[in-house]
Amino acid sequence: MKEVRRNIWFIAAVFITLFVVLVVSLVYNTAIYGGRWVNSPYNPRLREQRALVTPGDILDRNGVTLATTDDQGNRIYNGRKAVRKAYCHVVGDAYGFCPTGAETFHASTLLGYNADILSQIRQVLLQEPVRGNDLTLTIDVELQTLAASQLGSQKGAIALINYKTGEILALASTPGFDPSAIEGAESIADFSSEDAVLINRATQGRYVPGSIFKVVTAIAALERAGISTTWEFACTGSIEVDGGVVTCSGVHGKVNLVEAFAQSCNTAFAALGLEVGGANMAAAAEKAGFNEDFMFQDLTLYSSRYEMNAYSDDYDLAWSAIGQSTDTVTPLHMAMLAGAVANGGIAKEPRLVVRSDTVTGFLRSTMTDQRYMSTATAQTIQEMMLETVASGTGKKAAVAGYEVAGKTGTAEVGGSKSPHAWFIGYVADSDHPLAIAVVVENGGGGGSVAAPIASAVFAEAIQSGY
Amino acid sequence: MLSISRRSGAPFMLIALFEVFGFAILSIREGALGLAEHLIDPMGIILMAGALFLLILQYWLLPALFRYIDRYVMILYNTLFAVGIVMQYRLNAQIAVKQMLFFTIGLVAMAVIIGIFQSGWLHEGRRWLYFSAGLLLLGVAMVFGTVTRGARNWIEIGSFTLQPSEFAKVALVFVLACYLREKRRFWGYTPLFAFVGISVILLVLQKDLGAALLFYMTFLLLLYVATSNWGYLGAGLGALAVGGVISYKLFDHVRLRVAVWQNPWSMVDDGGYQIVQGLMALVSGGVFGSGLGLGSPKYIPAYRTDYIFAVISEEFGILFGVLLIGLYVLLVFRGAAIARRANNAFHALLALGVTVMIALQSFIIIGGVIKLIPLTGVTLPLVSYGGSSMLSTMMLMGILLAVSQENGRADAETLDEAYDEEEWDEEDGDDNYQEDDV
Numbered sequence A: 001m002k003e004v005r006r007n008i009w010f011i012a013a014v015f016i017t018l019f020v021v022l023v024v025s026l027v028y029n030t031a032i033y034g035g036r037w038v039n040s041p042y043n044p045r046l047r048e049q050r051a052l053v054t055p056g057d058i059l060d061r062n063g064v065t066l067a068t069t070d071d072q073g074n075r076i077y078n079g080r081k082a083v084r085k086a087y088c089h090v091v092g093d094a095y096g097f098c099p100t101g102a103e104t105f106h107a108s109t110l111l112g113y114n115a116d117i118l119s120q121i122r123q124v125l126l127q128e129p130v131r132g133n134d135l136t137l138t139i140d141v142e143l144q145t146l147a148a149s150q151l152g153s154q155k156g157a158i159a160l161i162n163y164k165t166g167e168i169l170a171l172a173s174t175p176g177f178d179p180s181a182i183e184g185a186e187s188i189a190d191f192s193s194e195d196a197v198l199i200n201r202a203t204q205g206r207y208v209p210g211s212i213f214k215v216v217t218a219i220a221a222l223e224r225a226g227i228s229t230t231w232e233f234a235c236t237g238s239i240e241v242d243g244g245v246v247t248c249s250g251v252h253g254k255v256n257l258v259e260a261f262a263q264s265c266n267t268a269f270a271a272l273g274l275e276v277g278g279a280n281m282a283a284a285a286e287k288a289g290f291n292e293d294f295m296f297q298d299l300t301l302y303s304s305r306y307e308m309n310a311y312s313d314d315y316d317l318a319w320s321a322i323g324q325s326t327d328t329v330t331p332l333h334m335a336m337l338a339g340a341v342a343n344g345g346i347a348k349e350p351r352l353v354v355r356s357d358t359v360t361g362f363l364r365s366t367m368t369d370q371r372y373m374s375t376a377t378a379q380t381i382q383e384m385m386l387e388t389v390a391s392g393t394g395k396k397a398a399v400a401g402y403e404v405a406g407k408t409g410t411a412e413v414g415g416s417k418s419p420h421a422w423f424i425g426y427v428a429d430s431d432h433p434l435a436i437a438v439v440v441e442n443g444g445g446g447g448s449v450a451a452p453i454a455s456a457v458f459a460e461a462i463q464s465g466y
Numbered sequence B: 001m002l003s004i005s006r007r008s009g010a011p012f013m014l015i016a017l018f019e020v021f022g023f024a025i026l027s028i029r030e031g032a033l034g035l036a037e038h039l040i041d042p043m044g045i046i047l048m049a050g051a052l053f054l055l056i057l058q059y060w061l062l063p064a065l066f067r068y069i070d071r072y073v074m075i076l077y078n079t080l081f082a083v084g085i086v087m088q089y090r091l092n093a094q095i096a097v098k099q100m101l102f103f104t105i106g107l108v109a110m111a112v113i114i115g116i117f118q119s120g121w122l123h124e125g126r127r128w129l130y131f132s133a134g135l136l137l138l139g140v141a142m143v144f145g146t147v148t149r150g151a152r153n154w155i156e157i158g159s160f161t162l163q164p165s166e167f168a169k170v171a172l173v174f175v176l177a178c179y180l181r182e183k184r185r186f187w188g189y190t191p192l193f194a195f196v197g198i199s200v201i202l203l204v205l206q207k208d209l210g211a212a213l214l215f216y217m218t219f220l221l222l223l224y225v226a227t228s229n230w231g232y233l234g235a236g237l238g239a240l241a242v243g244g245v246i247s248y249k250l251f252d253h254v255r256l257r258v259a260v261w262q263n264p265w266s267m268v269d270d271g272g273y274q275i276v277q278g279l280m281a282l283v284s285g286g287v288f289g290s291g292l293g294l295g296s297p298k299y300i301p302a303y304r305t306d307y308i309f310a311v312i313s314e315e316f317g318i319l320f321g322v323l324l325i326g327l328y329v330l331l332v333f334r335g336a337a338i339a340r341r342a343n344n345a346f347h348a349l350l351a352l353g354v355t356v357m358i359a360l361q362s363f364i365i366i367g368g369v370i371k372l373i374p375l376t377g378v379t380l381p382l383v384s385y386g387g388s389s390m391l392s393t394m395m396l397m398g399i400l401l402a403v404s405q406e407n408g409r410a411d412a413e414t415l416d417e418a419y420d421e422e423e424w425d426e427e428d429g430d431d432n433y434q435e436d437d438v
């Protein structure tokens, strides 16, 4: 009986532990995922609320109305179709077809869903007409429209951020759709054609990075393999690895690390990746935000992937070091990476919302900034990126009167398709802390196609005073 | 020994206040929204009166009938019922009336069990009664069962439906207590193993996985408590894992359940709907809730039974949900304390069996709703709607209270008889619990 009594306490302790786990899990999940669950396009409460409540307006950072509601309760978007199509993925639509848009992702704010209990009771009892809260976005609609027009009829994405604050100034994805015309659509199917117009390519597009990934390889080499800028390699146009061949865009001859980066020499970086090793490459990539499930407060960003490790074979590792193999990246993350280089290694959490007029019921924790690399590494990479625009493959990204730094990428996508054109970079001017990522799907060379777009967007942004 | 003053009515007053406010707010709301014919829904007032009457009746009558029954347990089951009945009225007045009726019958059943137990009729020697009652109840569902929600665990009698597996729980607690009260060698437990094995198989065949899990785990934990044998516990958990893997491989519905648990959001149209709706409801009210009557609970399948926890969280808030979990924790504490104070192993195991059963059941369903573990459909004891579940839980409460009553009576006798006897806690041997090889 004594034994039984002792065991009874043991069982009680087991159950108390189980219930503690239950409470911790409940509180943790609510705090971390609560907002996302509420703002899910599957949440019928939001639809229900939309019938009862006039959603708040969505404004750009300068107060330009992006979405409002008229007296009949219709959701009205900007008057110009080009503007609507330019911002469609950021703003979203009233039906939740484009679930990453603010109309859905910030629905609880717009619908005042988490208004305090007293005002909710009053609203229900008095059947007052109610209006949700306004939402001011960080984007500048003029810049947003310019960015989209730079992509034109090509598919692609542009992310322009302030790397000191993390504010997103423009987040373009083409092709877009017209949020005013979506009404007639019976279902998502009408809009999810091959063009995938509902996808926000800047946050959901997983692209092969090509040579822009050399930024990560360089970080790994500098930070984890004791390699300095005086590291040298003789490029003969190709290099044999593990029975396979990695080819270069040309024959670069004897190059040091800075030259190899600026000329985007594939063989040099393939060799560099092998020297650094899979474990170091993976560690550097993960520190720079790869493989991370981003849980940002203002928007959904899909993760970038780097899948090599200590046991990867040399052939895959060599290709991965130059951004091919299984590497994939999302454009906004690449803008964050470029911004981190400019910002002394710190990547700011991207922000899309300036302020909302009332607080939601969930904890709005402080922004999570992350160190992607050491300050010393960032400084060295800055040199390399400045050189790339000054004399290397990124010359066309230059903006007259300003110092621009960057890295181009020409990502092979296999088959007979043209490669994706990439440019990531920043303006080296503390009064204009701008960082960008541009990708043009099957656009061709990064230096000839993506770099000029970056230049045009930077120039306009600087002109606008950002 | 912690105790509230026998006469203190404060906790009962708090429960009464909760019921008064809950029903008042809701009946005014029903009227204001035009859901009821009158300005104030009369049904709400009737229910309020009924709930208060039952509370006061218990407060006066139960301690008068059974002097030593545990008042903490009384307070806890009444609190849980109060939360449940207010929520059921908010969801549907007719359902709440039925639930109130079930609770009333449950209270009677509880008192009857305490009375019979006190008379000594339900003693440890009646193992064949408990045994056959359990198997009969499960067998009946197998033969006469109707299929509801894919599970054949209901029987219809006229216009009533019963879930015999709920009542088999009561039988299980008795079977376990009378078999495990004496230490035996492994083969001595054969009839018990057979009983649990057959029960679990019958429940699995009826696709009542929740009850099967509940039966098996209660058996395993009590087996450990009685024998202190880690080997049994380890082997039992191992067998559970093997069984889990085999059923994962064999049954589509098990595979689907696991897949849905891992990522319900990618399978919303494909089995994940309930979990997703539950999660959204769970957090929709924020910390303090959307307010009683102001949520939208009816989007969740099984909102008044399995998913009642999400509904409560939406309207009363996450904080209240945490407090509700706290009530079950207190019940575990109290149940364990009663079991420890028991005079003999039979009583100790009865009380612990009840405690383990209720604790497991609450953990399984709350854990499923918040996506900590794969969802297994069982009711939230005393809160979910359901006649069989309410009745069987009240019968379990009856067992727990009966043991506390016996404890109190024995203590009182000890005090009366002799002061020179040693306190039983310090006794080395206990003749009720002897080594006995069968």
Ligand SMILES: [Zn+2]
Pocket (backbone or CB within 6 Å): A235, A236, A237, A248, A249, A250, A251, A252, A253, A264, A265, A266, A267, A268
């Ligand atoms: Zn080269």
